[in-house]
Amino acid sequence: MTPEILARIATARAARDLSDLARQFVATTAQPTNPTERIRxxxxxxxxxxxxxxxxxxxxAFGGAPWEDVTAALGRQDPGxxxxxxxxxxxxxxxxxxxELERGAAGHEAIDEWYARHREDLDPEASTPVDDLLNRH
Structure with a gap:
């Protein structure tokens, strides 16, 4: 296990959580609520x-991307x-x-299971993207 792999697993978890929260947000579109709650x-x-x-x-960064490339991708100016x-x-x-790295990656199988449940036809054809990451190295 490397810091890069753990960061990629954490990224996948964050993407999963974002997707779930966005879907919940859509589901509440027609529900009456106060503006403060919707904005929150x-x-x-x-x-x-x-x-x-x-x-x-x-x-x-852990994968070796140059800071100049990272900076450009962020739409920023100064790599330093x-x-x-x-x-x-x-x-x-x-x-x-x-x-610590292994402990941080614990439960990663749930991300692949989530992806399999939510995958749609236009999504990349990867049945176990996190497991594939772990087997890559």
Missing amino acids: KARELRELVNQLVDLTVLAE TVKREFADDIAEWGGKSEE
Whole structure:
């Protein structure tokens, strides 16, 4: 297990959670509620999107992506600034022991099961994307 793999698993979890929350948000479209509650739920979605982006950056950084490429993908200008913004997370995740990495990946099978239940015809044909990631390395 590597920090990159754990970050990719965490990214998949965040994407799953975002999808579930977005589906719930759609389901409440016609339900009467106050504006504050609807806005709060929309903000939850935005927070999950931000988390997903941050985890994706972390995974790509551990995968060796140049900070110039990461910076451009984020629509930012200064690679040094972006690298500094993620430095603490890189140090934290990079300093995890093998046991901590394994513990962080526990339950990853549930993501593949979720994907299989929710996969639609236009989605990529991957029956076990997380398990495939673990078997890749």
